[in-house]
Amino acid sequence: MRSMLSLSPSSLRAISEHRKLISLIRNPLHTSHLLEFLGRVFRFDAHQDNFLATILVGRLRRPEHSLRLLGLLHHPNIFPFNAAIRVFSDSSPFTALSLFIYLKRLSLSPNDFTFSDLFKASSHSKNVLHVFQLHAHVKKSFYSSDPFVSNALLSAYSRFSGHLSSAHQLFDEMSEYRMGRSWTSLIAGYARFSKGEETLSLFLEMVNIGFIPEDETMVSVLSACSSLVGRQIDKWVKMLQEYGDNYSVCIVLLYLYGKLGRVDESRKLFDNLRERIGRIGVVAWNAMISGHVQNGEPIKSLDLFFCMLGDCSTKPNHVTFVSVLSACAMVGDLNLGRWAHEYLKCRVSKEILKSNKILGTALIDMYSKCGNLVEAKKVFDRMTEKDVVSFNAMIMGLAMNGEEVTALNLFSSMRKFNVKPNDGTFLGLLCACAHSGMVEEGRLIFNDILQKYSIDPKLEHYACFTDLLARAGHIEEALEVVENMPIEPNGLVWGSLLGDASPTPSWMLLKMLLLGFLLQTPQIRLGMSCFLMLMLLAEVGKELKS
Template identity: 35%
Template structure:
């Protein structure tokens, strides 16, 4: 059988550059296309240099193209071949730009292009521009793209459909929809790629309706869509969550005989899942003959997002290859559906199995779960893992770490992460401002906002929400009014409903209830349930029954099933001794099936999360916990503590039962557990799902002094740092 080495050895050795340059039909060149590995190509390369054939521009370009484009090609080797060519022809320059544009170093394609323009006698042609424009798109460089667009026009190549399609892709990559559309409209004879680029780009930029409109125009102009078109159209359907139209698209594909490849099947599957049609997705998944990691992950992610966790787990266990994207889908599904314990359990399983290595998405989701639970020990382990693995802290991870430390009660560590960050975007700044706000450090949050203004980073809507929250928790009414009034005229950010809610909360907490009502009446947008909820919460703080009834009425008009509104009003009635009104409201809640959210507190000890409900006796150590609680109460009474029975929210006539009911609050059980089993050198960190009551707040202050322990308690609204008998909130919460 003939081998590639035999003819190489039998080639005439008397070939000279002169004879080679006049003949492109050299036998050696015919073997280049028959190479099956890099060693064979290198043999030909060596022979071409020895015989002088390499110095013929045509021959060297053929060798270079093979070294760059064949399946076994190596970019490093191809670059070395290129650098040996004395005078590369235009085809060779174009090929190198093309290879770099599709590589991990697209910027090298731009640098080669500049070298070509400066060092070679060639001007870029219609084959050069699509490759170099792609390289600019890969690095999202609008300025370079616009410069290339200018060169295209100067070279009278603006009508070339391939170049125009590349420019459309570039402008969409850089987020410039109008520029992309302008190029599209200038194309005389649009091909299917032109339409596909526009439809896909519009869908990806959230202009789903426009994408579907363009698809209808494409049909009207008798341009036959292909599988890529339908992927773009399905993406638009998915963005709109339009299942009905998505099903029509599927029937259209079938009617028009469009080839359904794996990519298109995955797009259909994703559309069904995102639009909530689990049955359609299952049916398609079961009949798909070919499946890849995207297929499996789409199913898993869909089940997880819809709360079908057992089904999601079955998919993970059945997958032929469990890559990190699949694990991320399950962790993220739990975390986004407020199941942080389950998310952390999957993360621990992933680490122990070592099937896949956690990536940035894994860590962001897991840190978010830690933040929800207040699981700082686990969060610290993740931070240590990031350092150990030398994972570079991008803005996503930095934001997640700041959020985790802030919500777990360690604002100092959150600040350490913030100040050590190499790069800070608006989300990093906003997260740190939010952290300071929830810890009651309003002045520090405002100072940080001032520092942000000295940088090039512009605040966004979220930043202002966090700044206003900082003002609310610190009682900074004057400052809040200034920031609110500056939002649109100074920063160009129109106040949204959350900003109005913050202002009502600020005024209400400060006792300016009438001003809060006047503010609501003058709002240019319709007050939402959050606005009336803020007013109702302020009424609870200040015991204003009449205004509470007004706020509750408006709130229930907007959200009749809001059990929190009934509970707040009931609590206000209870605090003011209106027990008949309490009974009436609670009877209504029983009849309508509305249930009060039960008080729940969690505490992390040695990396384990312990959960306590009000009056809980389910914990295996309940006996010891209640004995410790009795000891705490006795010690507190010995130094003058008197239970504040005005915080009882149910009518109990016997004094001893009243006191017992107060002692059953979940945060008191968590404090007792922390004193028993937490390390004396570490703060007792507690997370509560509801607002801490005044009696528990008083007990925590006294315990911090009596037992010389720092207690950090996060309730629904903010953090309380108890130390030496004082609280960081200064009793303003």
């Protein structure tokens, strides 16, 4: 008390202000108020308090403000640096990594929190050399066997396709202190690079040991299953069926049954799960709703979604709505699609709506297929991150709704975003050309697919291009394209010629069209094929008589 009385009025005022600042900073502050608060901190020299600086750095989102604050600390400890590294590990990974160099120059010792957030930053920097360098530092420190740090390192290695073996080796070395997060990180790594069989092997190993996979783990497992094809799926279904009633395994089976087209078995399993367990998680609901959509059953998908809404124990997430929006697009229900979008706006943050590429693409696809191109464009323009799938959905939407020139212009703008086109991009462009009769543009695009972009055209590309040529009356050129195809033309390709072929007395052309179309068309469409050919022959007969 005596020491307080001996202080000058200005010192007492500074102490009082310092206490006020600490009390204020504990409460949420708007950005404008935060900058005003920062001015008060500097005015009373309160930024020298490491505790206050740590809280401030955690609130400041602009690197220059945080770096200035750290640079003004006379006797800093590790905590303000940890706060800054944590903030910038996502948004500015190179800033976070630079801070590590700076704190080493100040002879500060990093701790487990420092390394964990630095590994996160190194993975977001997309340069595995940063992971190597940090790993070397960890080996020299006390944290080489720290579970927290090891899991962060494992997660970092698992984000680089060429270093999954390093991640797996680290995982094997963690046998004594392996935790659920370790399994999730490695499984996510294999799933990220479409290694379905490796992912499922790890998943079953995890189940056998007795770990209960989290929702995040299950999402990765189901994502990896999408890369399985043919006999691989059959093999894993048989293996998974041996696990009987294991809940996590049943969720994977739900997805695989749907992928095999065995949607009835999938639904039976789903209904049994609900009856046996009662409350099932959102991942199981999503797998079943998605299964109905994938198998062309949008009404059943929507019915199940509304059943989910009635189940108060489980709330839909943005993954649920990707399937729901696809179902709305399939049935062309714009009102329901709008309702789903409004529901998302209420339940999901604006940041997720703008940054989630899969959700944004589903919205674009729904609005385009329901004929509301204005809303589709709004969603596309608001997206902060766009990939090739987003561009493809918008290009196809423009092509379907009479804005073919805009679709071609959008393709040109892909280069500004450094987005590389794929086969889906060119299918949308060819559709745009076919709908508008742009033959020359279509020829250039079709030739560029292989020559410029080294993409092998698929049957859909050939069908779209021959449709364009046939609509414009270039039957002989279209037939030449079909004859030179490196793959066998199917009914889709022949149908594109036959459906729009103008009457011509070229009997050889008619014979080739007839043989090709009827041989390649499934039996169920044989009657329609004959009917179309008879109509064409009748038209040619009229032309010959005249």
